[in-house]
Every structure is written in C-alpha cells, then in structure tokens.
Amino acid sequence: MSISREYRPVPALSPDLAPGDFLAPSPFVQSEHPRIVSLAEDLVGQTANARDKVIRIKDWLYTEIEKRPVISVPNALETLNNKMGDCNEHAVLFAALARASGVPAIIEAGLVYLNGRFYYHAWNAVYLDQWITVDALMDQFPADVTHIRLTRGGPDSQLDLMGVIGNISLEIVDIQYD
Numbered sequence: 001m002s003i004s005r006e007y008r009p010v011p012a013l014s015p016d017l018a019p020g021d022f023l024a025p026s027p028f029v030q031s032e033h034p035r036i037v038s039l040a041e042d043l044v045g046q047t048a049n050a051r052d053k054v055i056r057i058k059d060w061l062y063t064e065i066e067k068r069p070v071i072s073v074p075n076a077l078e079t080l081n082n083k084m085g086d087c088n089e090h091a092v093l094f095a096a097l098a099r100a101s102g103v104p105a106i107i108e109a110g111l112v113y114l115n116g117r118f119y120y121h122a123w124n125a126v127y128l129d130q131w132i133t134v135d136a137l138m139d140q141f142p143a144d145v146t147h148i149r150l151t152r153g154g155p156d157s158q159l160d161l162m163g164v165i166g167n168i169s170l171e172i173v174d175i176q177y178d
Contacts, residue, residue: 005163017152018106021083028075028092029107036076037174040100050103051139054126054134054141061090077088090137091122108133110150111170118170123147 024032043060044053066084074088076096085093091107098105103126112121121144122133133143148170 002118004108017106017131020126022095023099023108024102024103025099026097028073029095029099030075030077031096033077033096035080036096038099039080044101050126050128050148053101053103054098054128057094057101058131058134058136058139060139061094061097062139065093066092067137086157087122087135091124094124094134094136106110106131106152108147108149108152111148111168112138112177113146113148113172118148118168125152 007080023031025033030036034171036171043056045054047056057149064083065079067090068084068086070082070085071077071090074085074092076093079085079089079093082089087143094107095107106125107122108125109120111118112123121137123137124130131139133147134141135143135147
C-alpha cells in the first residue's frame with residue numbers, strides 16, 4: 001500500500017459521514033456543556049469563517065493543554081478541567097470546541113510516523129466543504145501524510161483498534177519530497 005499527500009479535493013463523502021451527524025454532543029464530546037460553549041465563544045468570537053475557527057481552536061489547544069500521558073477514558077470536559085492530556089484528550093476537546101463553534105468534527109485514530117517509528121495516535125477531521133484532518137497535539141492543519149487512519153468516530157470506536165495493535169507490520173520503502 002502506498003500513502004501519499006492529497007493535493008486536490010476528494011469526492012463527496014460516504015453517507016455514513018454526513019457532516020451534520022458530527023455537530024451533536026456525545027458522552028465523551030460534551031459540546032453543549034456551558035463551559036465548553038463559553039470557551040468556544042471566547043476562542044472564535046465573531047469569526048464567521050469555519051477555517052479560522054479551526055485554526056483558533058487548534059492553536060489554543062496546542063498552547064494551553066499540557067502534553068502528558070493520561071490513563072483514563074478521555075472526555076472533553078475533564079480535559080478542559082485538568083488542562084492536560086495526550087492525543088486522545090486533545091482530540092475529544094478539539095471535537096467538542098469545534099462542534100460548539102458550529103464546525104462538524106470527528107475523531108480519527110490510527111498510526112503516526114514520528115522519529116523513525118510508528119505510534120498509536122488520535123487526531124481529528126473537520127468538515128470544511130470536505131473532510132480535512134487537523135492534529136492539535138502536533139499543531140498541524142491539515143495533518144501531515146504521516147497520519148494513517150485506521151478508524152474514525154468517537155473514543156468508543158477506538159476499541160476497534162484493539163485487534164489491530166501489535167498485528168500491523170509497516171515498512172518505509174521510499175520517501176519523496178515535492
């Protein structure tokens with residue numbers, strides 16, 4: 001399998017990823033909680049442009065949420081209260097803030113290539129006329145090509161990875177720079 005960067009818009013998404021489905025809160029992505037809504041309003045202000053909203057939320061998460069491993073089931077409100085977390089906490093809080101700002105957001109999980117190795121990782125995708133990846137932990141919008149999605153949905157969908165972890169073998173055979 002070859003993985004490469006996309007340079008043009010992808011076709012419309014499949015029916016199971018309708019953007020409107022990813023504006024609603026969930027047990028882990030509490031996008032209607034007053035503290036989440038208030039912070040989202042503070043971050044995006046009167047910004048009408050969805051792309052600018054995404055950048056403001058990503059930038060805030062990157063600078064204000066401490067990057068530290070956490071052993072728990074991630075949820076947005078707890079992450080906001082603790083102001084720390086790993087990729088999972090960043091992803092659920094990003095999704096909650098984006099949704100509270102009117103930007104459809106989903107959590108993606110899979111592998112990321114970093115410092116010569118592949119690691120389990122979680123990030124987001126937002127809908128801006130098409131699904132575009134964003135990684136608040138790594139300060140990337142769009143997320144770079146080293147992100148290999150294996151699942152998407154909420155934190156509960158990451159359980160799908162349990163049967164895959166430790167059973168994937170990847171090898172970098174060629175790197176091309178444009």
